[in-house]
Amino acid sequence: MSHLDRRQLLRAAGVSVCLPLFSSLRAGGNETSGQSSGRKPRMVCIGNMLGFHPEAYWPTAANAKSDEGLTIHRDFSLGRSTAPLRAISDRMTMIAGLDHDTAGGHFSVHTFLSGVRQIDAKTMPDANVTIDQYAAETIAGQTRFPSLTVGSESGIHGGCQLSWTRTGTRVPPITGPEQLFQILFVGNSEKDKVAAADRFKLQGSILDFVRSDANRFGRTLNRQDRDKLDEYLTSVRDVEKRIGLRRNWIDIPKPEAPFDRPKNRNMVEDLPLLYDLIALALQTDSTRIATLEIGGDFNPRDLGVDGDYHALSHHGQLTERIEALVKLETYQIEQFVRFIEKLSAMNEGEHNLLDQTSVLFGSGMGNANSHNNVNLPVILAGGGFEHGRLLAFDKNSSHRPPLTNLFVSMLQNFGVETDRFSTSTGTLRGLA
Template identity: 50%
Template sequence: MNNKINRRRFVLRSIAGSLALPGLPSLMSSALAGNSAIAQSRGAGAGAQRFVAVGNLLGFQLKHFFPEKTGKEFEETTLLKPLAANRNQLTVYRGLDHGLRGGHFAVHTFLSGLLHHESKNRTDGNVTIDQFIADEIGNQTRFPSLTVGSEGGIHGGCQLSWTKSGVRVPPITGPAELFDRLFVADSKQVQARKVKENSLQESILDSIHDEARSLSKRVNSEDKAKLDEYFSSIRDVEKRLKLRQIWSDQPKPQAPFDKPADKNTVEDLPMLYELIALALQTDSTRIATLEIGGSFLPQHLGINKSYHGLSHHGNNDESIGYLVTLEQYQIEQFGKFLTRLAGIPDGEQTLLDSTAVLFGSGMGNANSHTNSDLPIILAGGGYATGEFRKVPSKGPGKVPLCNLFLDIAQKMGVEKDSFGTSTGRFS
């Protein structure tokens, strides 16, 4: 009896550990409770590579988005006109996608290239490029990454960011919460509670680790492989817990303005961009994502329609016109964000020079529910070519979007030779 594995006891322990995983990976955005203090000396993190990804849940009107002419002489389409001032600081891509189908239920693959339910047996699961990078370099700042979005709208909340453990990273849902994370110090009571939580979590991890290590001596090769994966998860949690402990006593930067109030997804967008810019400037994080989701309400742009309903426009000219209006607004705010980064000194260059900024969607054509031919813009951080690049979208020459993501990761200093469904580095 003593030589047999008490599988029920192990499963219960494992569940305890796995329940901790969704909480602890969210240290990447929530449990870390703050941003990297602006080191008192100037130029904290100056020149360090950074990455921001902005995703739209319902895509863009591709006929109004993509130019016809490739190269530097591409024409300014209706949706690219708001980026005229940033033209030389970006690259527009066409023909990139993940080769997937699923409509709205595949949009979550935008930054991973993999459907969540088809990634169970992969070493890195459906990890998204932001978390892939954060796992390697995120320990250099208080926040390994920031995930900003909404928990409202169609098909649940923000699903832009996923860990390699298959856990959705819950978003910071508005400017008020993001401001608190960046600039507001915890009260002494909260600090004391977190110390107790850290101690308890450390104790639980020690117990789980000891039991798993003991079990590893008595299992077959198949179970040994499962335990190895489990050990990897434990190490990830331990790393994040250690990071939280390191930053718990470090001061946060001083707030440059009063705490903003949450309004709505449309009116909050400029402030969210501003706070992300400040997070990068203060070296609080070097990785951030922002999802513009189904809770984006056209009513706040004077359009008395639902965003989701409009996306199924059936080629109705009036509906397409409304969509172009709200998409122009989104792209205009993105352009202002680029201009803001370009105006912030970062050592001998600008913050935009140091930051690769991705803008696009996991939806190509929402009207037909396609996830192909995705709208992709990359700005700053080594992608300021001023070009429109069109790559083969079919056949043997097709280039996966993950190739571009791998290029971003390697420019960030991640020494890996593959990501998601990549077939090589984008060139």
């Protein structure tokens, strides 16, 4: 079966990204509960590739009563790098003490939104699908783009690895504001529409060929291999559904561009613009799900800081390096705050966009200097949750939940009827 590798089939179909099993399609295309009420929940997940210096990131708080390993603080002092969060303190919650119980240093950063290492994906029912792709399956066809993944293709681990499909495939990122602008606002001409129609026709023809060839080959297989072949053909059918949904958008105009096409500069200068474009994508309902990875080509010199970002994260407790690192991390927090304030200023009906958007900010790296993946930095903003708090879970408590419990809560808030995700044991306690 090696020459019938799933990825080869998918590439033959001209699709190099995810092949999820769309839950909403299997249910006949019914909208989720959140959608049927007229509400349009959104989700944005932002991941930092190198984490944050813990001593500058984590807040301090007075002692409070703990209940089964959870302490809820309403009065706490932010750290040096997180000080900008004061501006949005009523719209965000910091969560301490959670992780995925994985190890591997930088090579486990990709578990941030899934809870599953890629090497362990085959042992999991949903592989290492990330929360964004899981949610996108439930609203397939309702927006032009089921999800948007933004990040760099450079970096210490071979490019953006924030989003993964349930087939164990990395979702390639949109690599800069110029490319994201192009996707969101360019392509309304008749020439573009004809080219898109021709592309869909070619992909359909390739899928017909793949299916025919696979069926013919299947007559020579034993039962075990026929079962494997059925899995491949299921993937082919999923591609056909996805192509059909994308084809429906050919004649629907894209929104008018709010400004001229930008040029890519560098990650430091591009970061606020990427946030602005993601906000516009949500506001125009081009998508309701987006992820953004910060890292890769984030160059300290573009902030006037000497050194390499990765090298600075391994500061060896040297004061000069720590101060440089904190400057980089503070800038990232500042841009996150700016994004939250922008969503707060965008109105949709009786509510602002932030009220309908769950925004997760954090990292799959707990402390890059010591290469650990415990006590991950996690901030949740918006989404209608109760905020203005620090939820601190005791890492030594037998009641400490996995980070994936937060993802169950976020999925339910998004309108997905589920009580599990990946390694979860339920929803996250203390989150209201």
